[in-house]
Amino acid sequence: MRISNATLADGRVVDVRVEDGEIVAVGDLDPVDGEWTIDADENLLLPGAIDVHVHFREPGFEHKETWETGSRSAAAGGVTTVADQPNTDPTTTTGEGFDAKAERAESACIDYGINGGVTDGWDPDSLFDRPLFALGEVFLADSTGDMGIGADLFSTAAERAAEVGVPVTVHAEDATLFDESAIEGDLGGAGRDADSDAWSAYRRAEAEAAAVERAVRVGNESGAQIHIAHTSTPEGVDAAREGGATCEVTPHHLFLSRDDCDELGTYGRMNPPLRSEERREAMFERLADGHIDVVATDHAPHTTDEKDQSLLDAPSGVPGVETMVPLLLGAAVEGDLSLERVRDVVAANPADIFDLPQKGRIEEGADADLALYDLDAAREIRGDDLHSKCGWTPFEGFTGVFPEWTMVRGETVWDGEEFGDVAGENVRA
Ligand SMILES: NC(=O)N[C@@H](CC(=O)O)C(=O)O
Numbered sequence: 001m002r003i004s005n006a007t008l009a010d011g012r013v014v015d016v017r018v019e020d021g022e023i024v025a026v027g028d029l030d031p032v033d034g035e036w037t038i039d040a041d042e043n044l045l046l047p048g049a050i051d052v053h054v055h056f057r058e059p060g061f062e063h064k065e066t067w068e069t070g071s072r073s074a075a076a077g078g079v080t081t082v083a084d085q086p087n088t089d090p091t092t093t094t095g096e097g098f099d100a101k102a103e104r105a106e107s108a109c110i111d112y113g114i115n116g117g118v119t120d121g122w123d124p125d126s127l128f129d130r131p132l133f134a135l136g137e138v139f140l141a142d143s144t145g146d147m148g149i150g151a152d153l154f155s156t157a158a159e160r161a162a163e164v165g166v167p168v169t170v171h172a173e174d175a176t177l178f179d180e181s182a183i184e185g186d187l188g189g190a191g192r193d194a195d196s197d198a199w200s201a202y203r204r205a206e207a208e209a210a211a212v213e214r215a216v217r218v219g220n221e222s223g224a225q226i227h228i229a230h231t232s233t234p235e236g237v238d239a240a241r242e243g244g245a246t247c248e249v250t251p252h253h254l255f256l257s258r259d260d261c262d263e264l265g266t267y268g269r270m271n272p273p274l275r276s277e278e279r280r281e282a283m284f285e286r287l288a289d290g291h292i293d294v295v296a297t298d299h300a301p302h303t304t305d306e307k308d309q310s311l312l313d314a315p316s317g318v319p320g321v322e323t324m325v326p327l328l329l330g331a332a333v334e335g336d337l338s339l340e341r342v343r344d345v346v347a348a349n350p351a352d353i354f355d356l357p358q359k360g361r362i363e364e365g366a367d368a369d370l371a372l373y374d375l376d377a378a379r380e381i382r383g384d385d386l387h388s389k390c391g392w393t394p395f396e397g398f399t400g401v402f403p404e405w406t407m408v409r410g411e412t413v414w415d416g417e418e419f420g421d422v423a424g425e426n427v428r429a
Pocket residue numbers: 055087137143144171269270271272298300301316317318
């Protein structure tokens with residue numbers, strides 16, 4: 001197969017030849033006799049995105065999402081590899097828990113990795129016996145699933161991970177710095193009517209940098225490779241970089257702020273929470289200038305019934321896997337971000353940090369994980385059009401550029417209307 005006239009993020013217009021799921025040549029390629037050609041018509045060809053932080057909820061919470069629905073949502077957003085987090089039921093904290101998830105993950109239509117998690121009841125021996133994508137997200141404070149752990153266990157876990165060379169991803173918030181007084185009194189009604197700004201006041205910005213500092217210290221003492229998940233404050237990003245850790249930011253911390261809490265209500269409750277508009281802008285700058293390594297979604301779907309509760313009863317988390325690349329390309333069209341930067345933060349950098357040499361690049365020898373985008377075809381994001389089981393998005397009404405098609409190892413998994421029958425593979429197996 002040959003993809004002709006594709007514009008790459010660096011502006012080059014090239015042809016790409018794919019054989020047996022791999023890219024075998026990139027350049028000015030003459031058609032071979034009988035070769036099937038897809039004309040890219042000078043549209044933008046990006047490597048399939050790697051979202052290193054999703055919660056596909058299975059096993060245990062299939063009413064929120066499944067590997068089938070989550071992976072389809074990813075494919076329709078140009079994401080061809082995901083890493084799933086351990087707060088499922090059973091938790092992915094033992095070999096058995098890992099196996100239960102691995103069996104379900106076989107229904108994914110894109111490639112994936114499975115993380116191992118840490119709790120008091122974990123079993124590191126059997127867990128590290130499995131092909132982990134990473135150890136994490138290690139919860140330094142409680143979030144959905146209440147898997148927060150103490151300092152000693154975190155150090156032990158980092159030492160174990162360092163021994164076997166598995167990277168550690170960290171949910172960095174320090175609960176001792178939360179402001180309980182912010183969630184006392186009148187927190188409004190349910191769902192959209194709740195006062196989710198109180199959640200931001202409660203899980204204060206200062207709690208992030210303090211936890212990041214602790215995480216990088218443990219990383220340096222143990223020799224573990226530390227990656228900070230969903231950083232939400234410039235202070236957190238700076239602490240990660242100064243300590244030698246890599247970090248990611250979510251689309252919601254790039255495109256939403258406390259100014260949106262009034263409209264979103266509990267649909268804007270997540271951990272870490274939305275920050276001030278000033279901090280959001282500082283995060284965007286750090287993404288554009290290279291201080292943030294990765295954009296990952298923390299895709300954390302919950303049903304509308306669950307969200308339509310009071311601020312304290314509604315669960316934390318928002319979906320995002322399908323809208324990540326579309327929103328970033330929307331920002332690129334507006335001139336806020338270069339296309340090369342988008343390519344790097346969703347594909348090349350996660351591939352480097354998490355050691356996926358086959359992924360994240362359009363070059364000879366790489367897997368043919370590809371997505372094509374027409375930058376003139378930006379459209380309004382609508383929850384009704386998306387494919388996550390949860391059926392809503394915090395980005396309703398935003399503008400995004402969605403893929404015309406998406407390929408996993410040379411097979412079309414999304415053609416803009418329908419899903420192909422692709423069998424996703426574990427990238428570590
Ligand atoms: N981010 C969230 O608010 N929620 C996540 C858990 C997490 O990543 O902390 C979830 O699983 O729902």
